[in-house]
Every structure is written in C-alpha cells, then in structure tokens.
Amino acid sequence: MYALLDCNSFYCSCERLFRPDLEHRPVVVLSNNDGCVIARSDEAKAAGIGMGTPYFQCRELVREKDVAVFSSNYQLYGDLSMRVMDTVRQLLGPDKIEVYSVDEAFLDFSAIPPDQLEAYARNLRQTVEQWTGIRVSIGVAQTKVLCKVANRLAKKQKAVTGCVMVLDHPEKTQSALEQTEVGETWGVGHQYAEKLRQWGISTAWKLSRMPEEWVKKNLGGVVGQRLFHELNGLPCIEMKDPLENKKMIGTSRMFGRRVFELKDLREAVASYTARAAEKLRRQSSAASVVEVYLVTASEEKFTYHPKKYSASARLSHPSSMTNELIAYTLPLVEALFIQGPRYLKAGVNFSELVPENSTQCNLFETTGKTSGSSCGRKENKKLMAALDNINASQQGEMVRFAASGLERSWKMRQELMSPRYTTKWNELFEVH
DNA sequence: TCTGGGGTCCTAGGACCC
C-alpha cells in the first residue's frame, strides 16, 4: 500500500503559522510578480476566489471579503516544507518517502499491517501537525493514482474524514471513484477531460470500467494504459529514487515592467543563467546544451497571445561554471533580439546534463578564460564554490556577475511579501 | 495597466541507414 501526504492549502498555512490572527480570515497567496492567485485558504475558496485568477480581476472581491493577500515567500515555504518532510522521515524511515513537490510526498506503507493503516495514518497526521504547525491530509490506497483520489476526498470532506481516507476495500474504492469527476483524476488534464466527457465518461469510476484498449488508444498510449491499471488497483507508478538528478534545469521569469531594450534582456538572461548554473552545481551536474528564449507580447490587442522565440548552442565541453555559461547565453540573446516588440519574459534552459566530475576537457582548446593549469578550471570551480557558499548563507544574490546588472529595474514585483520568519536573522518572529 | 515557474514523459514524423 501507498499513501499520499499533502499539506492543506500549503502556502496559506505557512503564512498563517506566524499570524494566528489570520486563522479564520480568508487568505490567498499570489504568484511571482503578484500576478495570479496560486493558493487559497478554505475561507478564500468559499468567498469565490478561483484558483489561478489574475489578481487584478479579484481585487474587488478581496476588499469586500477582507481577504489577506501575500506575495509568494518561497524561502519560508521551502523551510517549512523541509520540516514537514523531515518529520515524516523520522517517523516512517528515510527510504519510505518520495518528496513529490513542495507540499506533497508519497509514502511507502507496505510494511504497515493492513488492520493498522488507518490508525497509523491518523497518528502521522496528528504528529506532523503537532511538530510543525502544518495541517496535512493523507490518502491511503493500493496505487499512487488511488492515493490521489483518496487524499482529495479526505481533504474535501474534512468534517467526516478528519483528513484521512483509507481505500482498503473494493466497495470503498468504487465509491471514491464514483465521487471523483474524471477531470479531477491525476493524469487527466483539460484536454482529456473534455474528450472523455464527450464520450459520456464523467467519473473516474466510469473511466476505470472502459476497455483497456480503448483507454490506450484515446488517452495518449502507454500513459493512458498506466492510468487505467492504476485506477484498477494495479500499481504501475513506482516510488522514485530520491537521488535521481534532474534531466533539465531552467530559470525563467516574467518581467516586472515593460521591457523593450536589449540591455535589460542581457541583464535578465545573465541573471537567469547564474541562477540556473547554481542549480546545476547543487546536483553536481554540467550542461552540454544551453537554450535561451524570449517571449514577446502579441500585436493583437485585448488578447493574451505570447510568442516564444528560442535559440540554442552546444558547449565545447559540458560546464556548470556561471562565467562559461554566460559566454554562451549572451550571444544567443543578442541573436534573438529584434528592436520593436515588447518583451514579457525571458528564460534559460540547460539540457543534456552529465555528472560534473566526468566532464572531459576539450583537447584542442587552450586553457580557457581564467589562468591556471588543467583546463584553467580548478580555480574557477573554487570561485563558484565560494560564490555559492556566500549566496546560500546570505539567502540571496549577495555576490553576482556584473553582466546581470546593477539597477535591474526589470525584476519582478513582490509588494506583499511576509517576513522570512525562519531563515533570515533580521526577519525573525518577535515576541514582545 | 494588470495573467507564474519548473519540471516530466511520450508520440509523431522526418532524415538517414542498409
């Protein structure tokens, strides 16, 4: 058996943790640039604020219902997420947890006796709340997809379930699937949901009763087939190895104001390159290919039709050094840039990642941009390590490349940010 | 005026090979 542990309205719960006065007030958290609503407390949902609604569209409602609004504070959420995951690790064992996202983890419950599943899950839920202050819901079932179903209902019917649902009998599973709209099923997005509804398949239960071949043919081949088996209690999606590295690493941002100039784009791309390179080094990878893309606003008025332009380059040897990577990404921005359109966003992607220590130097290349022996890269590596160290301990871009600019007026807006209570000395929670 | 960021996996189709 598996379990899915999911924090309730995670970002809102984090904001409330240090603001008990918000306990019964509606709370929402906005995306970067204070663009859309990406997290809502139950009260905010009840007030009619939809997921993903642009902030400017619900300002009225926010005022009317006295909603507390926050910019996203990822340092705070990241730190509290770690506390939750560590708690679970401590109770269940380090190899029994797969952290799936900042607020979710799949748990391996195979060692727990069938008659104790429910009690175990309830105890776990209770302990996490007690130790971290974060409320979680737990769904237990034979497969990951069924855990998702269980978890969703556990949360939706809090009063009845106490945030825990165990699907350990076929009748329970059937009933849960019947209560799950097909579009709410994990793995069924907008497109498939629409298609399925046209066929009269309205619930997860109906989908699970279709012929396997039909599902395979109409729901993306093997992906659909897997979903079908999972719905029928046959596990196809295993626990993932936590040590697995990412295959692609990127950084992108919408701009905080109107951008037309090459100078701003260069600075932004240099910044994103630096940020993505940091992520590369954190998992000890080096990139073989870099891609830069720019997104422009469309010419058509009143509609939102962004257009993406991208260009890529292969490195002479895989690298994770910020200065080397910037030397590839900046020429790409320059090649892509055209005078005229307004730019909304830029991004950098690194792919074909290889382990950092296995990278080969290019035999025909001179010793590189910095002085020194053996590819001239040892010093460079030390420099990057020092840079990462300083920036990690200071929680920000304390030291950065000049190419990323000084003024940086294109940076995103975050006007409603709460203090980083748990990770910054000068923003600690104070008791008077 | 104002719409996020970071990923994964899979398929189709073209180019190329013998």
Place this chain on the structure above:
DNA sequence: TCTGGGGTCCTAGGACCC
C-alpha cells in the same frame, strides 16, 4: 500501371503535474 522492409536517431510539440 507498377516503386520494400526494417531499423535508429533526433526534434518539435503535446499533454500532464504541482
């Protein structure tokens, strides 16, 4: 009129997730 069969590799793009 009639034009093979089997395979690999790569890329672009679709669909999904939180």
